Amino acid sequence: xxxxxxxxxxxxxxxxxxxxxQCAQDMNHNSMYWYRQDPGMGLRLIYYSASEGTTxxxxxxxxxxxxxxxxxxFSLRLESAAPSQTSVYFCASRTVNYGYTFGSGxxxxxx
Amino acid sequence: xxxxxxxxxxLSVQEGDSAVIKxxxxxxASNYFPWYKQELGKxxxxxxxxxSNVGEKKDQRIAVTLNKTAKHFSLHITETQPEDSAVYFCAxxxxxxxxxxxxxxxxxxxxx
Numbered sequence: 001x002x003x004x005x006x007x008x009x010x011x012x013x014x015x016x017x018x019x020x021x022q023c024a025q026d027m028n029h030n031s032m033y034w035y036r037q038d039p040g041m042g043l044r045l046i047y048y049s050a051s052e053g054t055t056x057x058x059x060x061x062x063x064x065x066x067x068x069x070x071x072x073x074f075s076l077r078l079e080s081a082a083p084s085q086t087s088v089y090f091c092a093s094r095t096v097n098y099g100y101t102f103g104s105g106x107x108x109x110x111x
Numbered sequence: 112x113x114x115x116x117x118x119x120x121x122l123s124v125q126e127g128d129s130a131v132i133k134x135x136x137x138x139x140a141s142n143y144f145p146w147y148k149q150e151l152g153k154x155x156x157x158x159x160x161x162x163s164n165v166g167e168k169k170d171q172r173i174a175v176t177l178n179k180t181a182k183h184f185s186l187h188i189t190e191t192q193p194e195d196s197a198v199y200f201c202a203x204x205x206x207x208x209x210x211x212x213x214x215x216x217x218x219x220x221x222x223x
Contacts, residue, residue: 031209042200042215043155050209058210090154097206099145099157 002026006091006103013081013110021076021106023091029101031094032074033058034066036087037105043090049074081110113138115203117214125222130188132217134201137182141203141212144184146175149198149216159186162206191221 004025013019025032034046045058049068063085065077074093078085086109092100116135124130136144142163147155161168161175161184168175172191177184184203188195198218204211 040215043213045210048209056209097143099147099160099202100155100211102154102156104154 004091004093004101004103006089006106008106009104010107011109013078013108015082015110017081017110018077018079019081019108020078021089021091021108022073023075023103024073025091025093025101026072027093027095027101028071029093029095030071031096032068033092033094033100034064034074034076035090035092036060037090038087046076046089078108081108083110086110113141113203113212115201115212115214117201117217119217120215121218121220123220123222124191126191126193128191130191130195130219130221132186132199132201132219134184134186134203134214135182136184136203136212138203138205138212139182140205143204143206144175144177145202145204145211146173146186147200147202149200151197155200188219191219193221193223195219196221 007022030051033048035043047066049055052071067075089106091103094100145160148158149155172189174187198216200216201214202211
């Protein structure tokens with residue numbers, strides 16, 4: 001089992017460009033999440049999807065959109081990238097009442 | 112709003128010593144407390160968790176204790192090894208809930 005797979009691993013964008021981060025899990029988990037991690041800030045929730053067909057805002061949703069494409073896939077889109085969105089992004093999934101399984105992360109730099 | 116405070120932010124110990132990381136949570140409805148280890152450049156990984164109906168849980172060299180009355184929980188690592196060097200995050204959530212509150216992390220250095 002691959003667990004949670006994220007692509008790409010690295011990305012450099014110019015301010016104003018758009019991109020989509022892809023995430024897929026093969027553990028049959030219902031809920032999926034997108035976090036960003038900045039130095040000294042820990043992990044902050046951007047959006048989550050409790051189940052297929054639903055999405056909800058987390059702590060820092062501004063500037064992002066998400067799509068829960070099916071049970072396996074949950075994508076994160078930056079419509080117009082800003083330098084403040086430079087961060088490491090982690091996708092995660094979990095089953096009820098258990099901890100997260102994280103993807104390997106996407107290191108995004110916006111210049 | 113809900114928050115989780117984690118201390119210390121940095122901890123340096125000698126190989127073989129014990130390390131203790133402490134967290135305090137604010138939401139009294141929280142009843143699930145996982146701990147994650149993140150090595151440099153890697154993803155966070157769940158290493159141990161505890162639920163509110165248990166006061167202590169142990170897995171080899173790591174243990175977690177919970178004081179629900181005081182809203183404190185702690186991670187204890189005994190006989191530390193260089194490979195224990197990482198950032199450790201505590202977290203709190205509710206069973207059945209979808210939001211987890213993370214602490215800011217503790218960077219543990221184990222000196223050989």
